[in-house]
Amino acid sequence: MSHVYGGYVSRLIEELGRLPGIGGKSAQRLAFHILHLPTEKAENLANAILEARRGVRYCSVCCNLTDADPCLFCANIKRDAKTIMVVEDPRDLAAYERTGEFHGLYHVLHGAISPMHGVGPNDLTMAALLKRLQSDSCKDVQEIIIATNPNVEGEATALYLAKILKPLEIKVTRIAHGVPVGGDLEFVDEVTLSRALEGRRTL
Amino acid sequence: MSHVYGGYVSRLIEELGRLPGIGGKSAQRLAFHILHLPTEKAENLANAILEARRGVRYCSVCCNLTDADPCLFCANIKRDAKTIMVVEDPRDLAAYERTGEFHGLYHVLHGAISPMHGVGPNDLTMAALLKRLQSDSCKDVQEIIIATNPNVEGEATALYLAKILKPLEIKVTRIAHGVPVGGDLEFVDEVTLSRALEGRRTL
Numbered sequence: 001m002s003h004v005y006g007g008y009v010s011r012l013i014e015e016l017g018r019l020p021g022i023g024g025k026s027a028q029r030l031a032f033h034i035l036h037l038p039t040e041k042a043e044n045l046a047n048a049i050l051e052a053r054r055g056v057r058y059c060s061v062c063c064n065l066t067d068a069d070p071c072l073f074c075a076n077i078k079r080d081a082k083t084i085m086v087v088e089d090p091r092d093l094a095a096y097e098r099t100g101e102f103h104g105l106y107h108v109l110h111g112a113i114s115p116m117h118g119v120g121p122n123d124l125t126m127a128a129l130l131k132r133l134q135s136d137s138c139k140d141v142q143e144i145i146i147a148t149n150p151n152v153e154g155e156a157t158a159l160y161l162a163k164i165l166k167p168l169e170i171k172v173t174r175i176a177h178g179v180p181v182g183g184d185l186e187f188v189d190e191v192t193l194s195r196a197l198e199g200r201r202t203l
Numbered sequence: 204m205s206h207v208y209g210g211y212v213s214r215l216i217e218e219l220g221r222l223p224g225i226g227g228k229s230a231q232r233l234a235f236h237i238l239h240l241p242t243e244k245a246e247n248l249a250n251a252i253l254e255a256r257r258g259v260r261y262c263s264v265c266c267n268l269t270d271a272d273p274c275l276f277c278a279n280i281k282r283d284a285k286t287i288m289v290v291e292d293p294r295d296l297a298a299y300e301r302t303g304e305f306h307g308l309y310h311v312l313h314g315a316i317s318p319m320h321g322v323g324p325n326d327l328t329m330a331a332l333l334k335r336l337q338s339d340s341c342k343d344v345q346e347i348i349i350a351t352n353p354n355v356e357g358e359a360t361a362l363y364l365a366k367i368l369k370p371l372e373i374k375v376t377r378i379a380h381g382v383p384v385g386g387d388l389e390f391v392d393e394v395t396l397s398r399a400l401e402g403r404r405t406l
Binding site: 011030032056090093 | 207210217275
């Protein structure tokens with residue numbers, strides 16, 4: 001389809017079309033948008049890609065993606081160092097930050113155990129977490145909150161983590177399952193409804 | 204939202220979010236996809252943007268976007284130089300190329316007359332078209348096919364073009380309006396149905 005455009009345009013369409021969720025038509029639309037941008041704006045976009053890819057590293061403490069090592073959470077002495085929340089992904093960390101309710105530190109696994117996709121514990125940052133918890137900096141940690149996703153992989157990861165963290169004798173908790181706030185009971189699946197019942201609390 | 208990520212990641216999300224049709228969530232998803240790409244692939248994407256923006260120019264003959272001047276259509280001696288199709292956009296040109304039914308040359312206007320958006324004839328490549336038609340290279344042109352979009356702006360542009368091309372005494376035609384092939388009459392609007400009736404042909 002893109003052979004009617006010259007080499008540069010075809011290559012741009014092809015590269016954009018490799019991004020997730022960007023099909024052929026969208027790639028074409030984006031490419032023409034970029035071609036009509038002022039050169040400076042197109043360069044800003046290209047440089048943002050290059051700099052992010054080159055400049056971003058993993059925090060040596062919590063494995064979050066960061067510009068500076070340690071990351072802004074690990075370096076922030078105002079955060080509560082007694083609690084560590086384990087998440088699958090930097091986006092999950094961002095989601096919890098948006099709640100403004102969690103003030104502890106994080107640990108980013110960069111995935112979940114998934115035999116289906118060939119992801120085992122060694123592909124995640126679990127060893128780094130264990131090492132971190134055994135180091136001097138973590139001697140005050142009182143609770144590990146496992147906030148992996150509420151799906152099969154996330155649950156398996158939570159159970160596995162709980163097992164390997166047991167010898168450390170630190171309290172390990174899991175975020176609650178239940179009906180989502182603002183949801184309609186009618187449309188909530190049976191498993192969630194059962195979990196919400198199990199987790200009921202006295203008012 | 205993106206302040207929880209470092210500067211590089213935030214900037215990448217911001218730049219991606221400026222692209223048309225890419226909202227905040229998509230920009231975040233694309234950014235993390237790019238961060239997890241091998242460096243080489245991220246560089247390919249950035250370079251495709253830079254090279255396309257720097258390397259692509261307008262064909263001095265037909266105003267199409269091209270790597271080389273004249274473009275591959277204008278440079279192709281096998282194309283029928285007796286017919287020129289006027290389109291609004293390189294994408295429309297690509298659409299007609301896909302039909303495989305048109306073998307003439309093109310002229311790209313880069314838009315349509317739209318007083319609403321402040322686009323007048325001088326913002327388009329009409330002067331270049333007139334100059335082209337009066338040059339020696341076009342002395343064999345027998346027909347100009349106006350293939351602007353079938354909407355208000357496209358129709359206005361077609362009428363305006365027909366008027367300014369009249370003194371040249373070259374045949375000027377407009378692509379047919381009618382019911383789309385594979386469509387269902389029931390769902391076709393009244394204007395299209397009227398045009399289809401007007402344009403009826405003997406079988």
